[in-house]
Amino acid sequence: MRTFNAIFIIAYRDVLKLFRDKRRLFSGLIFPIASIAILGSSLDANLSQTVGFNFLVFVYLGVMVQNMFSSTASGIAWLIEDRQNDFSQSFFVAPISRYAIIFGKILGESIVSYTQILGLLAIGYILNIPLDLNKLLLLLPILFLICFFGGAFGVLIMANFMDKRSIDQVFPFFIFPQFFLSGVFTPMKNLPDYLTVLSRITPLFYAVDFVRGIYFYGKPEYSEVVIYSPLTNLIVMTVMFFAFIIIGTYIFVKSEKER
Amino acid sequence: MKDIIVVDNLIKKYKTAETNAVDGVSFKVEEGEFFSMLGPNGAGKTTTLSILNTTLNPTSGKVRISGFDAINNASKIREKIGVIFQSPSLDVNMTAEENIRFHSVLYGYIPFSYRYKSLPKKYQLRVEELASLMDLTSELHKPLKEFSGGMKRKLEIIIGLIHNPKILFLDEPTIGLDPLTRKNLWDYLLQVKKKGDTTIFLTTHYIEEAENSDHVMIINKGKVVSFGTPEELKEDLIEEFIVISSMNNEFLRQELISAKLKFEGDGPFKVYIKEKDLQTLFQKLKSKLSLIQVHNPTLEQVYLKIIGDAKHENL
Numbered sequence: 001m002r003t004f005n006a007i008f009i010i011a012y013r014d015v016l017k018l019f020r021d022k023r024r025l026f027s028g029l030i031f032p033i034a035s036i037a038i039l040g041s042s043l044d045a046n047l048s049q050t051v052g053f054n055f056l057v058f059v060y061l062g063v064m065v066q067n068m069f070s071s072t073a074s075g076i077a078w079l080i081e082d083r084q085n086d087f088s089q090s091f092f093v094a095p096i097s098r099y100a101i102i103f104g105k106i107l108g109e110s111i112v113s114y115t116q117i118l119g120l121l122a123i124g125y126i127l128n129i130p131l132d133l134n135k136l137l138l139l140l141p142i143l144f145l146i147c148f149f150g151g152a153f154g155v156l157i158m159a160n161f162m163d164k165r166s167i168d169q170v171f172p173f174f175i176f177p178q179f180f181l182s183g184v185f186t187p188m189k190n191l192p193d194y195l196t197v198l199s200r201i202t203p204l205f206y207a208v209d210f211v212r213g214i215y216f217y218g219k220p221e222y223s224e225v226v227i228y229s230p231l232t233n234l235i236v237m238t239v240m241f242f243a244f245i246i247i248g249t250y251i252f253v254k255s256e257k258e259r
Numbered sequence: 260m261k262d263i264i265v266v267d268n269l270i271k272k273y274k275t276a277e278t279n280a281v282d283g284v285s286f287k288v289e290e291g292e293f294f295s296m297l298g299p300n301g302a303g304k305t306t307t308l309s310i311l312n313t314t315l316n317p318t319s320g321k322v323r324i325s326g327f328d329a330i331n332n333a334s335k336i337r338e339k340i341g342v343i344f345q346s347p348s349l350d351v352n353m354t355a356e357e358n359i360r361f362h363s364v365l366y367g368y369i370p371f372s373y374r375y376k377s378l379p380k381k382y383q384l385r386v387e388e389l390a391s392l393m394d395l396t397s398e399l400h401k402p403l404k405e406f407s408g409g410m411k412r413k414l415e416i417i418i419g420l421i422h423n424p425k426i427l428f429l430d431e432p433t434i435g436l437d438p439l440t441r442k443n444l445w446d447y448l449l450q451v452k453k454k455g456d457t458t459i460f461l462t463t464h465y466i467e468e469a470e471n472s473d474h475v476m477i478i479n480k481g482k483v484v485s486f487g488t489p490e491e492l493k494e495d496l497i498e499e500f501i502v503i504s505s506m507n508n509e510f511l512r513q514e515l516i517s518a519k520l521k522f523e524g525d526g527p528f529k530v531y532i533k534e535k536d537l538q539t540l541f542q543k544l545k546s547k548l549s550l551i552q553v554h555n556p557t558l559e560q561v562y563l564k565i566i567g568d569a570k571h572e573n574l
Binding site: 001002004005006008009010012013016017020021086087088089090091092094095096097201256 | 312313314326334335337338340342344346347349350352355360361364365366367370371373438512532
């Protein structure tokens with residue numbers, strides 16, 4: 001029970017921080033809206049007829065997933081700041097599992113990222129994205145799991161850095177290529193071999209394909225949009241999630257204790 | 260009393276350092292003891308403390324706390340300890356009470372709740388008791404952004420004490436505290452110690468804070484340079500002497516020679532004698548003394564002498 005309490009209080013701290021930082025809350029809502037409204041609409045106007053399916057929906061789902069994933073992943077880097085300003089001392093000296101610290105942080109940052117869903121749903125409504133209640137109720141918990149997946153990826157990256165400045169500089173190199181290799185904005189079928197390989201080792205690729213698979217399931221354009229079945233994507237993401245968490249936590253704790 | 264902390268040949272070399280920060284340190288601390296570790300900056304105090312509180316792995320050596328190995332049973336050790344860190348480990352985005360709550364939940368002292376009023380009464384009473392002790396009652400629910408350095412220090416102390424730890428590690432706890440709060444803290448800690456169930460492990464620069472210790476260990480450049488009770492250190496390491504003079508210093512000199520005492524000077528005389536032997540000396544002397552000065556060393560003088568000697572040896 002102590003472990004769960006510890007996870008909740010670590011997560012609660014992140015949520016408190018978000019609601020006390022109005023600028024962060026505001027920018028978290030605006031950025032995804034701007035991505036879809038500007039980029040999505042522009043791509044839709046140019047590509048919809050060529051690809052043969054509703055391209056705005058395609059981009060909308062991609063941006064939703066990308067936001068949940070990357071926002072949680074980058075939020076995990078705050079653990080490094082905690083280490084720099086000595087706050088992490090109180091984590092490390094507490095009688096809780098190191099995994100509880102990491103899970104608490106992922107849960108907190110996932111909730112923080114999830115607040116962006118409000119802005120995303122609002123822009124979806126404005127852009128007339130077809131989303132019935134059943135699909136919405138299915139997608140909402142899935143998007144929360146995507147946040148967790150992004151958090152696990154963030155742990156793996158964060159564990160290898162000792163200061164926030166370095167990670168802020170390097171993090172975009174791990175995130176931005178994934179936007180393009182995962183098919184957030186463009187279809188990933190019929191790629192050159194090297195790009196196919198690169199896309200298949202991109203964690204975000206499976207998250208984007210998974211959510212599109214759920215959304216387009218049973219629709220005629222399913223086979224054109226989706227690459228792997230939702231089950232395959234789910235299995236790959238589960239394996240990656242545990243690998244990221246286990247390896248990331250191990251490196252993080254080792255670098256903390258074996259200075 | 261059984262040994263609650265056992266350290267054997269502890270060595271720590273940081274990856275980027277050329278020399279050992281802690282270099283073969285061994286000592287024991289009994290349960291319920293008040294143990295002080297003194298040393299100048301860079302002596303290895305905080306490194307030793309970090310290994311004892313399981314946040315840092317040693318390069319070699321053995322550390323057992325409450326019977327548990329510091330590397331293999333770290334979580335068992337963490338259940339028994341409280342730490343007041345040298346550098347503040349607070350979140351300025353939270354209120355003082357939220358910081359205390361965060362720590363208390365991590366230690367399993369209370370379950371998680373986002374509302375203070377829903378938390379157990381024992382927690383609320385304990386928070387109020389410690390806040391009153393640290394004169395922080397009216398600031399408990401204010402954000403830390405409004406806190407001064409001294410107020411943050413007080414909060415750190417409350418956090419370290421909140422869950423009644425069996426072993427309390429204090430790393431320079433009173434830096435930045437006003438004299439009244441320092442006194443209140445020490446009165447409280449000595450009261451806790453009197454109950455006999457809390458072991459206090461202190462590192463400090465304030466020598467007078469170590470005067471109440473059961474044992475004092477002085478380290479310098481990662482090595483133990485002295486160990487004992489404050490009285491033993493004073494007795495063994497500092498010259499005890501008196502300065503005396505009389506109207507007839509030549510006669511006094513003869514008397515000192517007859518008494519086979521070691522002394523210096525032509526009058527006044529610096530006579531090397533233990534405080535306990537003074538009565539016997541004065542009974543023997545027939546000279547009418549015009550000056551008596553008793554040199555009674557403080558622990559600070561002991562410390563300065565030891566550190567001074569160690570520096571001299573290294574030159």
